[in-house]
Amino acid sequence: MSGATFLVVPQWQGSGSSRAMRLIDGAEAIRGDLPSAATTVVPVPASAGDSLGTGVHRFSSLISIRDAVLAELSVLEAPVITIGGDCGADLGGIQYALAGRPPGSVAVVWFDAHGDLNDVDSSPSGAFHGMVVRALLGDGAEGLASTGAAVLPRSNLVLAGTRALDDGEESFVTASGISVLSADDVADPQTVVEAVAATGATAVYLHIDLDVLDPATMDGIGYPEPFGVQPGQLADAVRALRARFELAGAAITEFAPESPENAERDLPVILRILGSLTAALPAAAGDGSASALGGSNSSTNGGARHLSTDSPPPDDTV
Numbered sequence: 001m002s003g004a005t006f007l008v009v010p011q012w013q014g015s016g017s018s019r020a021m022r023l024i025d026g027a028e029a030i031r032g033d034l035p036s037a038a039t040t041v042v043p044v045p046a047s048a049g050d051s052l053g054t055g056v057h058r059f060s061s062l063i064s065i066r067d068a069v070l071a072e073l074s075v076l077e078a079p080v081i082t083i084g085g086d087c088g089a090d091l092g093g094i095q096y097a098l099a100g101r102p103p104g105s106v107a108v109v110w111f112d113a114h115g116d117l118n119d120v121d122s123s124p125s126g127a128f129h130g131m132v133v134r135a136l137l138g139d140g141a142e143g144l145a146s147t148g149a150a151v152l153p154r155s156n157l158v159l160a161g162t163r164a165l166d167d168g169e170e171s172f173v174t175a176s177g178i179s180v181l182s183a184d185d186v187a188d189p190q191t192v193v194e195a196v197a198a199t200g201a202t203a204v205y206l207h208i209d210l211d212v213l214d215p216a217t218m219d220g221i222g223y224p225e226p227f228g229v230q231p232g233q234l235a236d237a238v239r240a241l242r243a244r245f246e247l248a249g250a251a252i253t254e255f256a257p258e259s260p261e262n263a264e265r266d267l268p269v270i271l272r273i274l275g276s277l278t279a280a281l282p283a284a285a286g287d288g289s290a291s292a293l294g295g296s297n298s299s300t301n302g303g304a305r306h307l308s309t310d311s312p313p314p315d316d317t318v
Contacts, residue, residue: 004278005080006031006039007072007093011065013049013058014088016127017222019256023085026220026255029263030083030270040076042068044085054141055120056128063143066092081277084253087116087129087209094136095150097205097248103149106248107156107201108136109192109241111234112209113225115162115169122168129254133157134172154178156199160237161186161212161229183214187233189240196245203246206238208273209254218266220257231269235276243281250277 010027012020024044031039042065049061056062069092073080082090098106110116116133119140123130128144135144138151146152160181165173173180179198185191196204215224217231241247252273257263 003038005076006034006083007076007080008039008041008083009065009069009085009089010044011085011089013061014086014128016125016129022256025263026257027083027085029257029267030255033267033271040072042072055126056141056144057126059141062088062128066144069093070096079247079249082251084251087253088132089253090207090251091132091135091144093249093251094205095146098152099150101203101248104153104156105201106203106205107158107196107199108152108205108207109158109160109196110207111160111212112162113164113211113228115159115165115173117169117172118166156201158195160192163227164225183227183229186229186237189237192237193240193244196241201245203248204241205248206241206250208252210252211254218269219262220255220266222254222256231272235272238276239281
């Protein structure tokens with residue numbers, strides 16, 4: 001790929017964390033390393049917003065941000081890489097990618113420790129970042145849930161690195177036959193490629209929630225889960241997918257550093273992942289070389305906590 005367009009969406013309203021506004025700091029920290037000429041920022045309302053009786057917290061703000069994202073996407077050059085913000089920051093990006101291509105031609109690989117598959121009835125928190133995938137499948141509050149050509153077929157969804165599902169999500173995954181790859185599966189890039197190939201898709205959208213990574217590799221993760229993916233393994237999987245499928249779009253979300261100093265420590269890992277999304281593919285992929293945006297792996301440590309993103313967060317949650 002010769003280049004990419006970046007859309008920074010510092011949305012925090014979808015988060016269930018008491019410290020959700022750190023997501024703004026995370027998006028801004030990443031933006032500082034992006035090429036300004038290729039970067040657009042979506043203004044995010046300062047207000048939390050209202051649920052408007054939908055059962056989704058801050059629904060009104062989420063709608064306005066999603067609509068602003070769609071407006072920007074209509075004039076930006078593809079592929080667009082969204083920088084969040086919470087996991088809902090690229091809801092519009094995925095809907096736009098699906099609606100703009102033939103039905104069934106786009107698979108979504110959801111790199112995330114969590115399933116984000118709750119609906120309004122099953123969600124224990126009402127936070128949208130735990131409902132995003134379900135909304136993409138067409139289930140959810142009217143206005144956010146996909147409709148028509150923007151609906152993601154269940155057969156075209158691959159959950160990757162997922163290791164913490166709520167009970168309702170577990171039942172939904174089993175009943176729906178959704179493909180789930182463990183962190184160990186992601187360690188083999190060919191396993192991820194084969195899972196997407198099995199969908200019959202010719203293009204792929206890559207959503208990356210940074211909590212898919214092992215929490216020992218970076219600090220700024222709001223909902224860490226132990227035994228995650230290593231940064232190099234994630235980068236290799238991304239490169240392998242790009243080598244096989246057209247990149248319909250991508251996103252990096254949920255960076256919530258506690259301080260500017262913590263952000264600086266985590267950025268090499270994030271830039272390595274960005275490099276795997278943007279750099280020209282070498283003749284022999286997987287050699288771990290740095291890209292124009294990339295960096296070396298991080299050796300920072302972070303304590304692992306088992307906490308679903310859709311559970312009521314404790315006071316010390318980032």
